[in-house]
Amino acid sequence: MSANAIRANPTGGFPTSKIIWTAVGWLVVFIFFFPVLWMWLEAFKTEPQAASSPPTIFFIPTLEEFREITSGDFPPFFINSAIASLGSTFLVLVLGLPAAYALAIRPVKRTQDVLFFFISTRFLPFAASLVPLYLLARDLHLLDNIFALTLIYTTINLPLGVWLLRSFLLEIPHDLFEAARVDGASFFTEIVRIVVPLIAPGIAATSLICLIFTWNEFFYAVNFTSSVAATAPVFLVGFISGRGLFYAKLAAAATLASLPVLLAGWIAQKQLIRGLTLGAVK
Amino acid sequence: MSTIAEMGGVRGTTAASHARREAWLRRLPLLPAFIYVVLVTQIPFALTVYYSFFDWNLLKDNSFKFAGLANYARLVTDESLRIAVWNTVLLTISVIAISVVLGLGVATLLNSEVFGKGFMRTLMIAPFLIMPTAGALIWKDTLLNPLFGLLPYLLAPIGLGRVDWVNQYPMVSVVAVEVWRWTPFMMLIILAGLQSQNPEVLEAARVDGATALQAFRRITLPLVRPFIELGALLGSLFVVQTFDSIFMLTHGGPGEDTTNIPFLLYLVAFQGFNIGQASAIGVVAVIMTTIIATVALRTMFSIFQVEARR
Numbered sequence: 001m002s003a004n005a006i007r008a009n010p011t012g013g014f015p016t017s018k019i020i021w022t023a024v025g026w027l028v029v030f031i032f033f034f035p036v037l038w039m040w041l042e043a044f045k046t047e048p049q050a051a052s053s054p055p056t057i058f059f060i061p062t063l064e065e066f067r068e069i070t071s072g073d074f075p076p077f078f079i080n081s082a083i084a085s086l087g088s089t090f091l092v093l094v095l096g097l098p099a100a101y102a103l104a105i106r107p108v109k110r111t112q113d114v115l116f117f118f119i120s121t122r123f124l125p126f127a128a129s130l131v132p133l134y135l136l137a138r139d140l141h142l143l144d145n146i147f148a149l150t151l152i153y154t155t156i157n158l159p160l161g162v163w164l165l166r167s168f169l170l171e172i173p174h175d176l177f178e179a180a181r182v183d184g185a186s187f188f189t190e191i192v193r194i195v196v197p198l199i200a201p202g203i204a205a206t207s208l209i210c211l212i213f214t215w216n217e218f219f220y221a222v223n224f225t226s227s228v229a230a231t232a233p234v235f236l237v238g239f240i241s242g243r244g245l246f247y248a249k250l251a252a253a254a255t256l257a258s259l260p261v262l263l264a265g266w267i268a269q270k271q272l273i274r275g276l277t278l279g280a281v282k
Numbered sequence: 283m284s285t286i287a288e289m290g291g292v293r294g295t296t297a298a299s300h301a302r303r304e305a306w307l308r309r310l311p312l313l314p315a316f317i318y319v320v321l322v323t324q325i326p327f328a329l330t331v332y333y334s335f336f337d338w339n340l341l342k343d344n345s346f347k348f349a350g351l352a353n354y355a356r357l358v359t360d361e362s363l364r365i366a367v368w369n370t371v372l373l374t375i376s377v378i379a380i381s382v383v384l385g386l387g388v389a390t391l392l393n394s395e396v397f398g399k400g401f402m403r404t405l406m407i408a409p410f411l412i413m414p415t416a417g418a419l420i421w422k423d424t425l426l427n428p429l430f431g432l433l434p435y436l437l438a439p440i441g442l443g444r445v446d447w448v449n450q451y452p453m454v455s456v457v458a459v460e461v462w463r464w465t466p467f468m469m470l471i472i473l474a475g476l477q478s479q480n481p482e483v484l485e486a487a488r489v490d491g492a493t494a495l496q497a498f499r500r501i502t503l504p505l506v507r508p509f510i511e512l513g514a515l516l517g518s519l520f521v522v523q524t525f526d527s528i529f530m531l532t533h534g535g536p537g538e539d540t541t542n543i544p545f546l547l548y549l550v551a552f553q554g555f556n557i558g559q560a561s562a563i564g565v566v567a568v569i570m571t572t573i574i575a576t577v578a579l580r581t582m583f584s585i586f587q588v589e590a591r592r
Contacts, residue, residue, distance in 0.1 A: 127563060128330055245430070
């Protein structure tokens with residue numbers, strides 16, 4: 001941002017070109033944002049308005065569909081999503097923070113190899129472990145169990161969590177840890193008293209990134225759950241079949257289901273790049 | 283003499299055991315995460331390889347029989363996998379290529395002197411944040427639907443009013459929705475690259491009489507190239523796994539026109555319950571992904587992790 005501030009031409013340059021590029025930019029952004037805007041608009045329509053030809057552009061907004069969705073069978077799905085996302089994020093922090101600490105502050109031999117191993121598991125396709133995990137869950141009667149899904153989501157996010165937390169830990173001046181150790185701080189004191197407060201923003205960013213990845217997860221959700229533990233994306237499957245036209249209701253459900261991640265992503269914009277590139281780009 | 287040497291030796295071993303203890307203490311915090319990852323990813327993968335040599339269908343009783351390489355042989359002879367591999371490659375390459383080009387364009391716009399950059403970026407990343415299943419359904423039912431969709435209505439004046447996009451051009455529809463989703467991702471990464479650029483260099487080039495296009499090609503593009511590579515490689519690791527939008531938009535169809543490897547796996551494992559066959563597909567998918575991932579991670583390490591060697 002500061003680079004752009006320097007670049008801002010004090011003499012003004014060509015204001016017309018600035019206006020043209022601004023217009024082009026806004027047009028492009030509008031095109032990309034439009035489906036989201038349209039989803040919001042559809043959600044505030046009545047069903048006949050949403051399924052009209054030509055499409056209804058001007059209408060009096062109604063909360064009818066939102067009311068129906070929130071008082072119907074949607075809330076349990078939403079709650080399941082919240083349990084799986086928050087639960088797995090918590091587990092990622094508990095397991096990932098010590099690991100990240102070991103990799104960043106007190107590197108062991110072959111640190112690079114361990115890091116490589118962690119991150120390679122993030123990109124192991126779900127095809128690799130899907131069938132055995134499914135059979136295990138079935139034999140343990142853990143299919144359609146939200147805690148089993150939470151454990152799977154922990155696996156998906158743990159490599160990412162370790163990498164991100166490590167990249168935040170690397171930014172803490174080394175001397176701080178040395179000082180604490182000289183003062184005789186134990187490992188846990190070091191973690192709780194020094195590490196956690198110092199990388200609190202990093203922990204928040206990591207949590208948001210983990211939430212984004214798990215909240216939207218669909219493959220495991222649709223195959224490992226059916227009714228009791230089904231999450232928000234699975235709820236939307238019910239709208240695929242053409243049992244009548246429920247476009248407004250679909251839009252309202254899609255809006256609500258997308259809201260937590262949209263807000264999290266907008267709040268954590270700066271950390272988003274860092275998270276998406278596994279800490280490589282700051 | 284000997285006693286001194288012995289004493290030295292004793293001191294040596296305690297020092298060594300102390301060092302070993304120290305090394306284990308350092309490793310200890312790593313272990314819970316390490317063990318967890320091994321338990322949930324590596325052991326199941328070993329089982330996947332094992333199952334892939336068996337003829338095993340959950341819908342048939344007592345069907346667990348050693349089959350050698352029969353599952354792999356079937357993959358080679360059966361057309362389904364060839365189609366799925368082709369669809370996966372086609373989908374991945376087109377989505378990545380188009381979204382890199384669009385992402386570069388949008389990032390350049392957002393890095394130039396325009397009004398409301400921050401707000402533009404905020405709106406721009408929304409497609410990436412929207413739940414993919416939700417986004418795909420919104421596209422299918424409210425934008426592309428030939429009867430009530432907005433797009434056919436807007437395109438009616440140029441004679442494309444009654445095009446049933448999802449059924450007539452299924453792959454184009456899937457690619458379009460995925461490009462919509464991945465362009466913001468590319469844009470974010472490339473924009474980070476553009477913003478790391480020293481504006482004085484560009485200024486100097488301009489003073490030396492370089493045109494905007496020359497400056498872009500000679501100075502900006504080489505600078506953002508590693509960011510483009512990173513975006514393309516990471517993006518392809520995600521796009522290879524595309525499942526949500528295919529499930530929602532086309533369900534792999536019509537026929538097998540949009541069935542990629544993840545969707546084929548879903549069909550074989552959870553519609554056919556053919557565990558042996560699904561495992562063989564899993565092994566093939568892992569080999570394919572490993573090739574991309576190795577290149578991707580090497581590139582990332584060499585370009586971005588210089589600062590981490592400490």
